Amino acid sequence: xxxxxxxxxxxxxxxxxxxxxxxxxxxxxxxxxxxxxxxxxxxxxxxxxxxxxxxxxxxxxxxxxxxxxxxxxxxxxxxxxxxxxxxxxxxxxxxxxxxxxxxxxxxxxxxxxxxxxxxxxxxxxxxxxxxxxxxxxxxxxxxxxxxxxxxxxxxxxxxxxxxxxxxxxxxxxxxxxxxxxxxxxxxxxxxxxxxxxxxxxxxxxxxxxxxxxxxxxxxxxxxxxxxxxxxxxxxxxxxxxxxxxxxxxxxxxxxxxxxxxxxxxxxxxxxxxxxxxxxxxxxxxxxxxxxxxxxxxxxxxxxxxxxxxxxxxxxxxxxxxxxxxxxxxxxxxxxxxxxxxxxxxxxxxxxxxxxxxxxxxxxxxxxxxxxxxxxxxxxxxxxxxxxxxxxxxxxxxxxxxxxxxxxxxxxxxxxxxxxxxxxxxxxxx
Numbered sequence: 001x002x003x004x005x006x007x008x009x010x011x012x013x014x015x016x017x018x019x020x021x022x023x024x025x026x027x028x029x030x031x032x033x034x035x036x037x038x039x040x041x042x043x044x045x046x047x048x049x050x051x052x053x054x055x056x057x058x059x060x061x062x063x064x065x066x067x068x069x070x071x072x073x074x075x076x077x078x079x080x081x082x083x084x085x086x087x088x089x090x091x092x093x094x095x096x097x098x099x100x101x102x103x104x105x106x107x108x109x110x111x112x113x114x115x116x117x118x119x120x121x122x123x124x125x126x127x128x129x130x131x132x133x134x135x136x137x138x139x140x141x142x143x144x145x146x147x148x149x150x151x152x153x154x155x156x157x158x159x160x161x162x163x164x165x166x167x168x169x170x171x172x173x174x175x176x177x178x179x180x181x182x183x184x185x186x187x188x189x190x191x192x193x194x195x196x197x198x199x200x201x202x203x204x205x206x207x208x209x210x211x212x213x214x215x216x217x218x219x220x221x222x223x224x225x226x227x228x229x230x231x232x233x234x235x236x237x238x239x240x241x242x243x244x245x246x247x248x249x250x251x252x253x254x255x256x257x258x259x260x261x262x263x264x265x266x267x268x269x270x271x272x273x274x275x276x277x278x279x280x281x282x283x284x285x286x287x288x289x290x291x292x293x294x295x296x297x298x299x300x301x302x303x304x305x306x307x308x309x310x311x312x313x314x315x316x317x318x319x320x321x322x323x324x325x326x327x328x329x330x331x332x333x334x335x336x337x338x339x340x341x342x343x344x345x346x347x348x349x350x351x352x353x354x355x356x357x358x359x360x361x362x363x364x365x366x367x368x369x370x371x372x373x374x375x376x377x378x379x380x381x382x383x384x385x386x387x388x389x390x391x392x393x394x395x396x397x398x399x400x401x402x403x404x405x406x407x408x409x410x411x412x413x414x415x416x417x418x419x420x421x422x423x424x425x426x427x428x429x
Contacts, residue, residue: 003243003244003246003247003250004243004244004247005243005247005251006029006227006229006241006242006243006244006247006248006251007025007028007029007241007242007243008025008239008240008241008242008251009021009022009024009025009239009240010238010239010255011236011237011238011239015236016236016237016238017237017238017239017240019055019059021240022055022056022059022237022240023059023063025228025240025242026056026059026060026063026228026242027063028242029226029228029242029243030060030063030064030157030226030242032063032064032067034155035064035067035068035155036067036068037067037068037069038068038069038070038153038154038155039068039069039070039072039152039153039154039155040064040068040070040071040072040153040154040155040156040157041072041073041074041109041149041150041153041155041156041157042057042060042071042072042073042074042157042159043074043076043150043156043157043158043159043160043176043177043180043181044057044073044074044075044076044091044092044159044160044176045075045076045160045161045176045180046075046076046077046080046083046091047083047087047090047091047278048080048278048279048284049160049161049163049171049278050161050232050235050278050414051160051161051230051232051237052093052230052232052237053091053092053093053159053160054091054092054093054094055093055237056159056228056230057073057092057093057094057159058092058093058094060157060159061103061106065105070105070107070153071105071106072106072107072108072109072153073088073092073106073107073108073109074109074110074111074147074149074150074181075088075091075108075109075110075111076111076160076176076177076180076181077110077111077113077180077181078111078113078179078180078182078187079113079114079179079184079187079315079316079344080283080284080315081314081315082110083110085099085108088108109149111147111180111181112147113179113182113183113184113187114184114315116183118147118148118149119145119146119147119148119183120145120146120147120148120151121143121144121145121183122144122145122146122151122220122221123144123220124141124142124143124144125141125142125144125186125213125216125217126141127139127140127141129216130142130213133209133212133213133216134193134209134213135209137193137196137197137209138189138193140189142185142186142189142213143183143185143186144178144182144183144185144186144217144220145182145183145184145185145186146177146178146181146182146183146221147181147182150177150181150221150223151221151223153223154223154224155223155224155225155226156177156221156223156224156225156226157225157226157227157228158173158174158176158177158225158226158227158228158229158245159227159228159230160172160176160228160229160230161229161230161231161232162229162230162231162249162252162253162255162256163256163260163414164203164204164256164257164260164261164291164414164415164416165202165203166194166199166202166203166287166290166291166351167190167191167194167195167202167210167347167351168190168194168202168208168210168211168214169202169203169204169205169206169207169208169210169211169253170204170206170211170249170253170256170257172227172229172248172249172252172253173214173215173227173229173245173246173248173249173250173252174214174215174217174218174245174246174249175214175249176227176245177214177217177218177221177245178190178213178214178217178218179191182217184342184344186213186217187344188342188343188344189213189343190210190213190214191343191344191347191348192343192344192346192347193209193210193213194208194209194210194347195328195346195347195350195351196328196332197209197210198328198350198355199290199293199350199351199354200293200294200355200426201426203290203291203294203416204257204261204416204418206250206253206257215246218245225244225245226242226243226244227241227242227243227244227245227248227249228240228241228242228248229241229242229248229249229251229252230252231252231255231256231259231260233259238255238259239252239255241255260414260415260416261415261416261417261418262415262416262417262418263417263418263419263420264295264402264407264417264418264419264420265419265420266402266405266419267295267296267297267298267300267405267419267423268295268296268297268300268402268405268406268407269296269297269299269300269301269405269406270300270301270303270398270405270406270407271292271295271296271300271301271302271303271406271407271408271409272303272305272393272395272398272406272407272408272409273288273289273291273292273302273303273304273305273409273412274288274305274306274395274408274409274410274411274412275287275288275304275305275306275308275309275412275413276411276412276413277308279306279309279413280308280309280311281309281310281311281312281313281314282304282309282311282312282313282352282371282373282375283312283313283315283316283348285304285306285309285373285413286304286348286351286352287412287413287414288302288304288306288409288412288413289302289304289351289352289354289369290351290352291412291413291414291415291416291417292407292409292412292417293354293355293367294416294417294418294419294423294426295407295417295418295419296354296366296367297367297405298366298367298423298425299366299367299368300367300368301367301368301369301370301386302367302368302369302370303370303371303372303388303393304369304370304371304372304373304412305372305373305390305393305395306371306372306373306374306390307372307373307374307390307391308373308374309371309373309374309375310373310374310375311375312375312379312383316342316345316348319341319342319345320345320348320349320383321379321382321383323338323341323345323346323349324349324382324383324384325349325352325353325369325383325384325385326349326350326353326356326358326363326365326384327350327353327354327355327356327357327358327363327365328350328355328356329356329357329358329363330350330356330358330363331346331349331350332358333358334358352369352385353365353369353384353385354366354367354369355367355425366425368386369385369386370385370386370387370388371385371386371387371388372387372388372389372390372392372393373390374390375387377389395408395410
C-alpha cells in the first residue's frame with residue numbers, strides 16, 4: 001500500500017529543528033478542522049527513549065487543545081513499568097503546577113498490557129499470513145489485542161523517536177501501537193520471531209519480518225492515525241517527519257540510519273558499555289548489549305556498566321531467574337521444555353546473551369556478557385552472566401584505547417555499532 005510522502009524538516013548537521021518549524025509541521029499535519037470536536041489520544045514513549053516529547057506535546061496542546069473535545073496522553077509501555085503522574089509530567093516537560101492548571105483537562109494513562117479487561121481483540125493474523133510475513137519461519141494464528149480505550153478515540157497521534165532496534169530493525173511508527181499499547185500474544189510472538197532471526201540480522205535493517213507483522217497488526221486499527229516521528233542527535237531534534245505511521249517511520253528511519261549507526265574498522269576484545277540512568281533495570285539496560293554485539297570480537301567480553309541498576313526486571317524478574325540468559329539455540333534445541341514460557345522473555349534472554357550454539361548439551365556463546373551493576377554476584381552466576389564489582393571499574397581506564405582493542409561507549413543503548421566488513425559468524429547466520 002502506498003502512503004503519501006510525509007511532511008518533514010531535517011536540520012543542518014550540528015543544528016536542530018527550530019521551534020517555528022515544529023509548530024509549522026504540527027499545524028500542517030494536524031489540520032484543526034480534522035480535529036475539531038474530536039476525542040484525541042497522543043501515544044508517547046516512556047522515559048527509556050531520548051527525545052523532546054515535551055516540546056511536541058506542548059505544541060500539539062497549543063494547536064489543538066481549544067478545539068478538541070478531549071486530548072489525552074497514553075504511555076506506550078509495552079511491558080515496562082507504569083509511570084507516576086510526576087514521571088509523566090517530567091516526560092512531558094511540564095511542572096505539577098502546570099499539570100493541575102494549564103493541562104488539567106489532559107488525561108494521563110498508562111497502558112495495561114497484563115490486564116485482560118483493558119484489552120480488546122481486533123482480529124487474528126492467520127497462519128498463512130504469518131508464514132508469508134515471517135518468510136516461512138512460523139505458521140500459526142496470532143491474536144491481535146490492543147488497549148481497548150485507544151479504540152474509543154476519534155484520532156490517534158503517535159509521537160516518538162526512531163532508533164535502530166533489536167527486535168523490529170528500527171523503532172517508531174506502528175511500533176508504538178504494537179507492542180506499545182498491545183496485548184501479550186502478538187507482543188510475545190514477534191519478539192520471539194525477532195530472536196529467531198537474531199539481533200545482529202535484525203538491528204539496523206528496515207523491512208524485517210517483525211516490521212511486516214507490526215504493520216499488518218496496525219492495519220487492523222481503524223481509528224485514523226497520524227505519526228510525528230522524531231530523529232534525535234545528541235539529545236537535539238535533528239529531524240521531524242509527519243504523516244502516516246508507515247510513511248513517517250520510513251523517512252525517519254533513513255535519517256536514523258545516517259545518524260545512529262557508527263561503523264568500526266575492527267572488532268574489540270573488550271567493550272565497556274555504560275548504561276544511562278534512564279535504563280533502570282536490566283530489562284531495558286540490555287540495549288547496552290544489543291547495540292554493541294556486532295563489534296565484539298569472538299571470545300571477547302562486553303561489560304554492561306550500570307551501578308544504578310539493581311533489578312533484572314520488576315515485572316519479569318522471577319521468570320528470567322528461572323530460565324537464565326542463553327543463546328537462541330539453547331531454547332530451540334530444547335523447545336518442549338521452554339515453549340510454554342512467555343516468548344518475549346525468551347527473546348530478551350537471547351538478545352542479552354547474544355549469538356551462540358547448543359550442541360550435545362553444551363552451550364557455547366560467542367562473547368562473554370558481564371554485569372557491573374548493583375545485581376549481586378550470586379544472581380549473575382545463577383542467570384548465566386558474568387559479574388564484576390562496579391566499584392572495581394575505573395571508567396577512564398577504558399577510554400581512548402581502540403587501537404588496543406578496547407572500546408568505551410559512555411552512553412550506550414541508542415547508537416548501533418557495526419563492522420565495516422561483515423564478520424564470518426554473521427555470514428553463517
